[in-house]
Amino acid sequence: MDTTQRTDQQRSADRRRRELLEAADRVVLRDGPGASMNAIAAEAGITKPILYRHFGDKGGLYAALAKRHTDALLGALRAALDAPAERRERVEATLDTYLAAIEARPQVYRFLMHPSEGGPQGDRGFDVGAYSFPLLRRMGEELADVIEERVDLGPDGQQLARVWGHGIVGMMHAAGDWWLGERPCSRPELVRALADLLWGRLAAAGDKAGGPSF
Amino acid sequence: MDTTQRTDQQRSADRRRRELLEAADRVVLRDGPGASMNAIAAEAGITKPILYRHFGDKGGLYAALAKRHTDALLGALRAALDAPAERRERVEATLDTYLAAIEARPQVYRFLMHPSEGGPQGDRGFDVGAYSFPLLRRMGEELADVIEERVDLGPDGQQLARVWGHGIVGMMHAAGDWWLGERPCSRPELVRALADLLWGRLAAAGDKAGGPSF
DNA sequence: CTTACATGTTACTTGCGGTAACCGTAGCCT
DNA sequence: AGGCTACGGTTACCGCAAGTAACATGTAAG
Structure with missing residues (x-):
């Protein structure tokens, strides 16, 4: 785990991340809160899995x-x-x-x-306002x-x-x-x-x- | 269009409607806001289409x-x-x-x-808080x-x-x-x-x- | 040249909202 | 009787979006 390259890569990843957020911003601006991950990915010029690699799930992107x-x-x-x-x-x-x-x-x-939450199947806990x-x-x-x-x-x-x-x-x-x-x-x-x-x-x-x- | 039978049928329909609402209430109580139409129908002892016949769509039931x-x-x-x-x-x-x-x-x-709105494809109007x-x-x-x-x-x-x-x-x-x-x-x-x-x-x-x- | 890793893709699974088409039974008419 | 509609119900399906697995590709290090 040498940190010299890590920082370099992390910088690149952060830049990508920021670009993705800008794209998401644009598409949300245009399509409203129902914006789909597909649409966001398309706006960013890439495809869904990359979004998921960066943000985990839709909640992560939202956050x-x-x-x-x-x-x-x-x-x-x-x-x-x-x-x-x-x-x-x-x-x-x-x-x-x-x-x-x-x-x-x-x-x-x-x-x-x-x-606009709504966990499909994994309805864990859900202590009202907890999340x-x-x-x-x-x-x-x-x-x-x-x-x-x-x-x-x-x-x-x-x-x-x-x-x-x-x-x-x-x-x-x-x-x-x-x-x-x-x-x-x-x-x-x-x-x-x-x-x-x-x-x-x-x-x-x-x-x-x-x-x-x- | 004799109204004599109509009222009769309407009474029956209203009773069903109330039963369905009670069931929906129960399942929402249990599963939280992510309650699916399937779950509600199951709790009521029936299947989805009947819910839709009574309430139009999920928004109707919600309303x-x-x-x-x-x-x-x-x-x-x-x-x-x-x-x-x-x-x-x-x-x-x-x-x-x-x-x-x-x-x-x-x-x-x-x-x-x-x-938890989010019109799937029919994104009509959407004047912010209008609906x-x-x-x-x-x-x-x-x-x-x-x-x-x-x-x-x-x-x-x-x-x-x-x-x-x-x-x-x-x-x-x-x-x-x-x-x-x-x-x-x-x-x-x-x-x-x-x-x-x-x-x-x-x-x-x-x-x-x-x-x-x- | 090969290994390792990040980046990206296609193609899939699952689950949900919503619908079309079908099925049985009650009544009522001729 | 036999056949007609009307109603309560079901199965099986469509479309869509979230999320994932498995595969492809470029590129630097040994």
Whole structure:
């Protein structure tokens, strides 16, 4: 096991890997989340088994692809979160960054959000959420870190931050998903509405006078 | 086209349909969301084509199954939302109802959340979120109705209520999903943390003194 | 020249969603 | 009776996509 050649070969393998991921990206962009391994291989100018040699199975390819996009998105989100501004502004900037991203590449977004699992026969374990934590989990964890790091939440702050991280990310995701499908308002309006929600406007609002059932 | 026999036959068909749904429920409970049509048919004591005669395709079965559970869950949620209590209490009761439900039947919950689409060849349209709006969408819409009906949000109330409905449901879902997987705290703690978030504690909290980067 | 290894291919298996074509039995009509 | 349709059901199949085995080829080292 001399390492001199190994690195050389590994470099080549890594380059191939990156090329394959680019191709996969393109075909997912074009065909949506139902992209088949055959199609991806064809786009890359090769055939299926090579994909499997590189990524193990479709989950592996998915994971690698997801990591790329997640890393990119998380970079942008972190930048928005760490900007030197009021918290409200930062929150709005972060929401807007996320929404702009999913608006710009809805196909990729769909692909990332729906692992579309379904092990053919090997249905091992399956402890509910134990596997396939694609993008939301990582975003939730990262947001939790930022919250814990920058917001003073008292003794139980750590736990609170994690709950909030996942909760806020879920809010963003669900609202964004719905918004992408129906386009009921402009992006800034959506951002403002969500920020208002996070800012406690639900608690501050008064009860409505008379309902339809009175 | 005499309707006398028609109703009779329709009753029989409806009973069969219900039996099939019960069977599907059982097998989903047992095998998780990857339950195959074959397995479901076998559990029902029949074969595939009959399922297809009743439900059209897998999406149809999914929709029928989802409707059952969604209706049940929404009933419980509405009851919690409409209880004669302070808004904060109602919100906490609603959150707890949802979390208790997913805690009690994680398999079904997983099935409902992941339509696992993927049109084999007929990739018609696919306008991102245009089709397959399974459980979250309905919950979001219902919650939006309740919010709009009971909370005074001023002129843009309707739009705000819809955004919030979907956003809050997404928050609940994501936090619940993460919590189910990791069990980092008790259910009441989670409920309280989420309610605190909705109550604007994020806005009220102060900045933390010194960060790691200073 | 041969060995060893990485790269790539063709051709296959398995399993699933979905469908076509067939089979038996109940009823009802002439 | 005998034959007709209508309905509940089955077997056997198609197409497709994931994943794999076995075979081909180029190329550097001994």
